[in-house]
Amino acid sequence: MAFLLRISRTASLSLKPLLILSLLVFLLTLVSQARTHPHVTNDAFTGTHAFILPSSSDSRSPCPALNTLANHGYLPRDGKNITPSHLVHALKSAYGATTPLAWVLTYGGYFLLRNPPPPASLPSLSPSSLSLSLSSLSHLAHVAKSLPTLRKVLAPLDLSDLALHNHIEHDASLAHSNAPPHSLYAPVSTNHTLLDQLFAFATPNDTFTLSSIARARVLREYQSNHSIDPFHAEVARGEVALVLGIFGSALTDTGNINAGIDMPLFRTWFADNRLPAGWAPKHAQTLLGTVEISKAIRGVMERIGRGGVREAPGVHVVEKERDRPAPIIASPLANVSVSSSSTVSITSNVSAVSANPNLSKAEALFPLYAVDVQDKIVASIWGAGQLVE
Ligand SMILES: *[C@@H]1O[C@H](CO)[C@@H](O)[C@H](O)[C@H]1NC(C)=O
Ligand SMILES: *[C@@H]1O[C@H](CO)[C@@H](O)[C@H](O)[C@H]1NC(C)=O
Ligand SMILES: *[C@@H]1O[C@H](CO)[C@@H](O)[C@H](O)[C@H]1NC(C)=O
Ligand SMILES: *[C@@H]1O[C@H](CO)[C@@H](O)[C@H](O)[C@H]1NC(C)=O
Numbered sequence: 312m313a314f315l316l317r318i319s320r321t322a323s324l325s326l327k328p329l330l331i332l333s334l335l336v337f338l339l340t341l342v343s344q345a346r347t348h349p350h351v352t353n354d355a356f357t358g359t360h361a362f363i364l365p366s367s368s369d370s371r372s373p374c375p376a377l378n379t380l381a382n383h384g385y386l387p388r389d390g391k392n393i394t395p396s397h398l399v400h401a402l403k404s405a406y407g408a409t410t411p412l413a414w415v416l417t418y419g420g421y422f423l424l425r426n427p428p429p430p431a432s433l434p435s436l437s438p439s440s441l442s443l444s445l446s447s448l449s450h451l452a453h454v455a456k457s458l459p460t461l462r463k464v465l466a467p468l469d470l471s472d473l474a475l476h477n478h479i480e481h482d483a484s485l486a487h488s489n490a491p492p493h494s495l496y497a498p499v500s501t502n503h504t505l506l507d508q509l510f511a512f513a514t515p516n517d518t519f520t521l522s523s524i525a526r527a528r529v530l531r532e533y534q535s536n537h538s539i540d541p542f543h544a545e546v547a548r549g550e551v552a553l554v555l556g557i558f559g560s561a562l563t564d565t566g567n568i569n570a571g572i573d574m575p576l577f578r579t580w581f582a583d584n585r586l587p588a589g590w591a592p593k594h595a596q597t598l599l600g601t602v603e604i605s606k607a608i609r610g611v612m613e614r615i616g617r618g619g620v621r622e623a624p625g626v627h628v629v630e631k632e633r634d635r636p637a638p639i640i641a642s643p644l645a646n647v648s649v650s651s652s653s654t655v656s657i658t659s660n661v662s663a664v665s666a667n668p669n670l671s672k673a674e675a676l677f678p679l680y681a682v683d684v685q686d687k688i689v690a691s692i693w694g695a696g697q698l699v700e
């Protein structure tokens with residue numbers, strides 16, 4: 312009985328109301344942020360923020376931006392035990408991200424990592440049993456109970472956790488090989504063949520432009536045989552939009568739709584996960600600016616068309632991948648240890664949640680997305696009475 316009480320207390324602390332609350336806080340911050348000045352640091356990367364190569368025991372991710380933060384001591388240099396507030400602070404002080412952007416990236420990221428993968432990456436379910444029955448209700452209750460508690464979602468992470476395949480990490484990454492078949496985690500190390508292929512898209516002026524980025528993404532999606540789902544394709548565009556926004560040479564974030572990144576900076580950062588001495592953000596990188604750039608990249612990619620770029624200029628390195636088996640779907644929280652006993656483990660069978668091809672229409676607004684994704688997971692399981700264990 313005590314156990315049941317504990318369960319219901321935990322369930323009432325479910326993620327959704329808290330996400331809605333954080334969304335409200337986030338919107339308020341967005342409004343207040345509109346009038347504040349860019350947060351720009353000027354740090355020559357000595358002392359606390361000097362570049363230090365990671366040791367073999369340090370934890371690193373497939374994401375160059377986060378590895379760079381750890382290499383410069385904006386995050387713990389060992390890449391371990393990173394809390395959300397630590398990450399928010401690092402994104403703001405190192406990259407000039409505004410509070411709303413840092414919030415969305417951080418809380419959206421923890422949410423994606425600690426929840427079942429978004430439905431778009433899961434096998435489809437036949438819509439034959441979309442009726443409300445007692446068993447589907449009881450299953451819904453079960454799912455609600457088995458969603459991770461906020462405490463588990465926001466537990467500190469190690470950078471290597473981010474390699475968990477198809478949560479944040481995705482196929483068709485610009486400089487990382489795809490996760491091997493049946494593998495839970497993607498490779499963390501950069502693939503230098505792919506890196507050279509990426510750099511080959513630089514313009515003759517030695518800049519990396521919106522067009523370079525769009526063509527490189529079209530090529531990688533082609534090379535991965537389009538195994539990236541619409542949700543992660545959006546995530547992937549969001550990532551490169553951030554890179555163009557933060558490292559672009561323009562003085563505003565949306566100005567970077569037209570300005571490129573200087574290649575020496577891009578190389579140092581992408582290949583070595585290092586910021587050149589004296590580099591500082593030129594402007595505050597906003598959430599809306601990032602969404603604008605992401606839309607612009609999407610527009611250029613659509614104009615190029617699927618498979619419209621099949622090799623990098625002057626580089627013939629990669630064969631098209633063979634079709635790969637579906638990713639392993641497992642609870643990312645299986646190994647998260649939280650000291651309190653008042654937590655519920657994830658036991659839901661998420662492998663049958665339906666796919667929704669329309670997910671890509673949502674903007675890169677992660678909290679909205681997160682609530683939406685959670686709704687979709689619950690809604691699709693609602694109709695799946697046969698799933699009751
Ligand atoms: C290179 O720069 C020149 C002038 O600075 C410009 O006219 C030209 O369009 C640029 N070329 C490319 C490929 O970006
Ligand atoms: C790097 O990528 C290329 C092209 O996809 C592939 O042939 C090669 O095996 C990869 N190398 C490693 C170490 O994964
Ligand atoms: C690419 O994927 C399609 C469908 O997903 C499949 O029919 C095709 O055989 C795959 N091509 C290769 C080269 O693996
Ligand atoms: C949990 O740990 C076990 C053994 O250490 C490992 O085999 C498994 O892959 C881990 N699962 C996750 C989701 O990390």
Ligand SMILES: *[C@@H]1O[C@H](CO)[C@@H](O)[C@H](O)[C@H]1NC(C)=O
Nearest residue numbers: 659660661662663697698700
């Ligand atoms: C999950 O559901 C699938 C399909 O409904 C089933 O084949 C599988 O055995 C289930 N797995 C567990 C652990 O319940």
Ligand SMILES: *[C@@H]1O[C@H](CO)[C@@H](O)[C@H](O)[C@H]1NC(C)=O
Nearest residue numbers: 665666667668669670671672
């Ligand atoms: C996707 O969107 C189209 C139109 O926007 C709609 O007709 C269709 O039913 C949607 N499909 C799903 C699965 O929501």
